[in-house]
Amino acid sequence: MSQSIMIQGTASDVGKSVLVAGLCRIFTQDGHRCAPFKSQNMALNSGITANGDEMGRAQIFQAEAAGIAPDVRMNPVLLKPTSDRKSQVILMGKVLCDMDAVSYHQFKPQLQNQIHEVYQSLAREHDIMVLEGAGSPAEINLRDRDIVNMGMAEMIDAPVILVADIDRGGVFASIYGTLALLAESERARVKGVIINKFRGDVALLMPGVRQIEELTGVPVLGVMPYLQVDLEDEDGVVLQSGKYKQAKANDKEENTLDIVVIQLPHISNFTDFNALAAQPDVRLRYVARPELLGAPDLIIVPGSKNTLGDLCYLNESGLASCIIAQHNQGKPVIGICGGFQIMGKRLIDGVESGIDEMDGLGLLDCETVFARNKITTQVTGQIHPNVTGLFAPGKSLPLIGYEIHMGETTRGQHTRPFTVITSRNKKALQFEDGAINEQGSAAGTYIHGLFDNADFTRTLLNQLRAGKGIAPLPLSQFSYQLYKEQQFDILADAMRQHIDIEEIYKIMQQQQQNRSAV
Missing domain, CATH: 3.40.50.880 (Class I glutamine amidotransferase (GATase) domain)
Incomplete structure (x- = not known):
């Protein structure tokens, strides 16, 4: 029986996809067969598997971090927005149809059994599954038909780590508010918190960390610094912020x-x-x-x-x-x-x-x-x-x-x-x-x-x-594939330094023991 851990966030773009990639890299470095999984992804960045199946780019680069080939089972449902109200629904790598938000919300229960079967099929081939949620589990208007956050965690009985982005401000309120809006059974599933994208002296943050732990009863497993690591972003929300590679200046190259x-x-x-x-x-x-x-x-x-x-x-x-x-x-x-x-x-x-x-x-x-x-x-x-x-x-x-x-x-x-x-x-x-x-x-x-x-x-x-x-540069001077591998290793090293990875192993092992005892 494989172990599992699920990364959920207090909001979109808090760094879930990157942290999942980092965990995949760490577990693979430690000798485990590891795979990512996101039941439902909404993104316009997609890629194609060796079988011609379409899936989200986030799960593709997470698979790369784990050193394995992308597999459409890692992302069984992909939504590609065509307008503010409609999305193309891609199921197991093939176009199903276009749906508006209301129609898709009504349709989601029909996907649950297939998502569960796909997950179990992939899990049987790996030691550790690293799951990613979407948006926030506190979207209470969508909770009754959720298939990607707590609904998915409950489906396969996975422990959850909640990620919050301090760079956008209000990090403690977002942690407290998210946990407060969860049902009691859902809160019990959250085993830890990671504060992401921190800039400055972490000592100044620690009083807040201790207080949020006291208020919620959930331990903070780490504070990740704002990393200058170059990995793929999941979707165009980063472009809308105006910050994405807008002024990439190179210190080594004047021309x-x-x-x-x-x-x-x-x-x-x-x-x-x-x-x-x-x-x-x-x-x-x-x-x-x-x-x-x-x-x-x-x-x-x-x-x-x-x-x-x-x-x-x-x-x-x-x-x-x-x-x-x-x-x-x-x-x-x-x-x-x-x-x-x-x-x-x-x-x-x-x-x-x-x-x-x-x-x-x-x-x-x-x-x-x-x-x-x-x-x-x-x-x-x-x-x-x-x-x-x-x-x-x-x-x-x-x-x-x-x-x-x-x-x-x-x-x-x-x-x-x-x-x-x-x-x-x-x-x-x-x-x-x-x-x-x-x-x-x-x-x-x-x-x-x-x-x-x-x-x-x-x-x-x-x-x-x-x-x-300007004089040319040699053809062999730069390898993007090697560059990506280096970025995955930089991410993994930083996560080992700033997050209690041993505690994450313990959380997964305890959950596996609990499942076996039932």
């Missing part, structure tokens, strides 16, 4: 490249650009207003869960005309997935937003027709051998990534293929994909994870450096 990602209202898979942000010579900025665009070295139009709606935003905000003007002045533009579609001449069909058709930015001679069938594949391929301009030095470089899109894009006579796909979900094929203009200054692709490919990224960045008269 930095200024790269802008257009911050679309329904931006998806912005984790595509983490590998760029980590490069030693890149300053990555997310820009939502025309006056902040400046004159970057490269503009990226990212993926979107509401492509036509976000295209409307670009037009209405003035960003569309600014992007076109920058391109006309010689600035290269790359589009990923929905961004690729937006860069074309025409987008047809109202599957996503109810808009029949729209003109795109016109940077690529392409036309996209939306369809209801969703393509979800892992892919291998290469940069097309006939690319020109900025991308010419990257001809035939290998690529690994994944596709998540609804719609087919056809190229016109003034574009050529940007990539060649050689396999989808490990099935060999030969398929010309994406588009690049005749000048080689605008390109689009459906491949997510494009910049995780080290040689392609460094070759592109070196071309941008050459355009500024």
Whole structure:
């Protein structure tokens, strides 16, 4: 019988996903077979498993921390918001339907048995399961049908650790209020508290720590400092705060490249650009207003869960005309997935937003027709051998990534293929994909994870450096995969230093003994 621990939070974005990744890393370092689990995830950052199943990026990077392959059982339900009221419901990696919030709340009880079976299937293969909640367990208006917080903890009888974010203020009130709103049986399940993102001298915090322990009867297991650790964020809420990698300056490199990602209202898979942000010579900025665009070295139009709606935003905000003007002045533009579609001449069909058709930015001679069938594949391929301009030095470089899109894009006579796909979900094929203009200054692709490919990224960045008269950096200088492994280890080391990990082991062992005794 596997052991389990569940991380719940006093609110969204308190650091649950990162702490789950850290525990997965610690337990794996200690020789245990460990896996993450989140029954229901709401996020626009998703990825594809080796079987072509779609799941949340948070559980993917948690699996990476545990040193195992992502498995859709780690995230059986994924909700991808398409508007303020509706979400696409993805069940076990496949699209089920679109639902509004009320309909989904009514539907949740039908998912309980399947979630329980999926969890047990995964738990049988691992020694320790680290579960993550969503939002807060004190959302009392949703408690009667909960499947992701205390409802999930009760389903599999897991002990809970409550995480509170001191950086946003009111940490003791949030701890006390959360516990006060729980039912007695739920409060008994909370075995400890972690105070996260602390800045300053922890000695000044200790009187408050002692008082909150006395008031609640729940021990504080640790105070985590605000870490400068570079790991994936679960969703776009961090972009809305305006703090996410907005001004990544590099102290070691005077000659930095200024790269802008257009911050679309329904931006998806912005984790595509983490590998760029980590490069030693890149300053990555997310820009939502025309006056902040400046004159970057490269503009990226990212993926979107509401492509036509976000295209409307670009037009209405003035960003569309600014992007076109920058391109006309010689600035290269790359589009990923929905961004690729937006860069074309025409987008047809109202599957996503109810808009029949729209003109795109016109940077690529392409036309996209939306369809209801969703393509979800892992892919291998290469940069097309006939690319020109900025991308010419990257001809035939290998690529690994994944596709998540609804719609087919056809190229016109003034574009050529940007990539060649050689396999989808490990099935060999030969398929010309994406588009690049005749000048080689605008390109689009459906491949997510494009910049995780080290040689392609460094070759592109070196071309941008050459355009500024800066010497190139070696292709092998930076490995994003090694960088991520280092970040996981930094996180684990900090958690061992600031959290009572031995007490967490004891909590799991005691709960396992209690279950066995019943």
